[in-house]
Amino acid sequence: MEENIKLNKKGLFNPSGDISINAKAIVNGTSTNINDLNNIKYKWVSNWYRQAISNFWIPEEVNMNQDIKDYRKSLTIAERRSYNKTLSFLIYLDSLQTLNLPNINEYISAQEVSFCINLQCFQEDIHSQSYAYILDTICSPDERNSIIYDFKNDSIMLKRYEFINGKYEEFIDNPNLISFIKVLVANYILEGLYFYTGFMFFYNLGRNSKMNGTAQIIRKVNKDENNHLSLFKNIILEFKKEHKEIFTLEVESILENMIKEACIQEIEWGFYIIGNEIRGLNIDMIKDYIKYLGNIRATSIGLKPIFEGHLKEPLSMSWVSNFSKDDYIKLDNYGNSSLYSKSSTLKDDL
Numbered sequence: 563m564e565e566n567i568k569l570n571k572k573g574l575f576n577p578s579g580d581i582s583i584n585a586k587a588i589v590n591g592t593s594t595n596i597n598d599l600n601n602i603k604y605k606w607v608s609n610w611y612r613q614a615i616s617n618f619w620i621p622e623e624v625n626m627n628q629d630i631k632d633y634r635k636s637l638t639i640a641e642r643r644s645y646n647k648t649l650s651f652l653i654y655l656d657s658l659q660t661l662n663l664p665n666i667n668e669y670i671s672a673q674e675v676s677f678c679i680n681l682q683c684f685q686e687d688i689h690s691q692s693y694a695y696i697l698d699t700i701c702s703p704d705e706r707n708s709i710i711y712d713f714k715n716d717s718i719m720l721k722r723y724e725f726i727n728g729k730y731e732e733f734i735d736n737p738n739l740i741s742f743i744k745v746l747v748a749n750y751i752l753e754g755l756y757f758y759t760g761f762m763f764f765y766n767l768g769r770n771s772k773m774n775g776t777a778q779i780i781r782k783v784n785k786d787e788n789n790h791l792s793l794f795k796n797i798i799l800e801f802k803k804e805h806k807e808i809f810t811l812e813v814e815s816i817l818e819n820m821i822k823e824a825c826i827q828e829i830e831w832g833f834y835i836i837g838n839e840i841r842g843l844n845i846d847m848i849k850d851y852i853k854y855l856g857n858i859r860a861t862s863i864g865l866k867p868i869f870e871g872h873l874k875e876p877l878s879m880s881w882v883s884n885f886s887k888d889d890y891i892k893l894d895n896y897g898n899s900s901l902y903s904k905s906s907t908l909k910d911d912l
Contacts, residue, residue: 567739567808572671588801589742591671602674606796614681614789619782621692626699626775633700636772640839645773647719647835648760649693650712652783654723655756656689659749662730666745669737675800678793685786692779699775718834722827726752729820739808746798747817747863751824753791754859757784759832759848765885766842781885798863814865822868825856850876 570590579585579594586593586603602608637645663683670676697706713720726748733745761784768777802809832848853872860868867873875883 569669569738569742570671571668571737572676586672587804588675588797589669589671589739593671593673595671595673597673597677599674599677603672604674604796604800607674607678610678610789610793610796611681614678614685614786617685617782617786617789620688621695621779621782624775624778624782626696629696629773629775630700632772632774637767638839638841640837641767641772644763644835644840645767645776646709647712647716648763649696650709650719651722651831651835652757652760653690653693653710654713655726655752656686656693658727658730659683659686659752660690662749665730665734666749669742670797675797682790682793685790689783689786692783696776696779722831725827726756739805740813743798743801743805743808743813744816744820746794746801747820750791750794750798750859750863751821753787753794755821755824755828755852755855757787758852758855759828759836762843762848762851762879762882763836763840765882766840769881769885770842777885795862802864817863818860818865818868821856821860821865825852825868828852847876847878851879851882854879 568590572591572595574595576592576594580592581594581598583601583603585591633642633645660683663679663686667676667679667683670679697709701709708715713723729748730745733741733748761780764773764777764780767773829849829852832852833845836843836845836848838844850872853869854875857867857869857872860866
């Protein structure tokens, strides 16, 4: 397999560039680099952009007063440990995205697609702000810092961070068409797999009437991440159309193994931070759900299913997708209903 297949970094301005729509490409295009968003090649961009804009939110919209009490008095020791470590991991993921998306975008030669990635980067910053808002609300400054920088004392967490970071560094160190599709899939994995143990944990707290403010914020993050997942799914599929020669059986096998390894790591992570100590979740539920997600993510970008079976959402985890809906209504311990949001329903059709 040829590793050094040329990938061109886009320039700031190309006065001799081709202004025809058909000359546009995900990478190695010959555009002028002028933002002509009235003439776009990738028609899905328009709907994606409007969905992303309509999702705009800020964390201060969510009242966290009950979470302050729940964090101190309602969470079990195991739940507080899982809460802290899960939040720490989500902080890392969004920090990494904010730093790495511009590295990818340096090579995206279609202005409308580059435009979307810029918007995603902004939304990742909102997510980072939301985690800061959560911590500043429920924690002391010392507690906040210990949660954010938990990897300095947790070797398992640090190893996880270094593995994910390494997948991105491979592209930075050697940018070419092969490493580009690998970093696209690494990003797709991060958006479509690595967040989900965290999401299920916070939703599980919410369905047990604990930390409902946090669950509301996570629901908003989840809605954005689904949109980001859709963005990179579309980029991957367009790249496959334009560079069919890259997608040999060997490359497809590499990509499938990336998804498989991601699932295995996410399952192990779920065992570590949740295990069988959290009411409403157990290791079998985590394993079944992550394998299901892995298969969905793989087949959505034209790869083979990763795990035999696991093609349908596990019945034991149907509450995750229900809880992620913006208009989800739940009853608290006293039989009172709460409507979490006025927005449209989050949809994960990947």
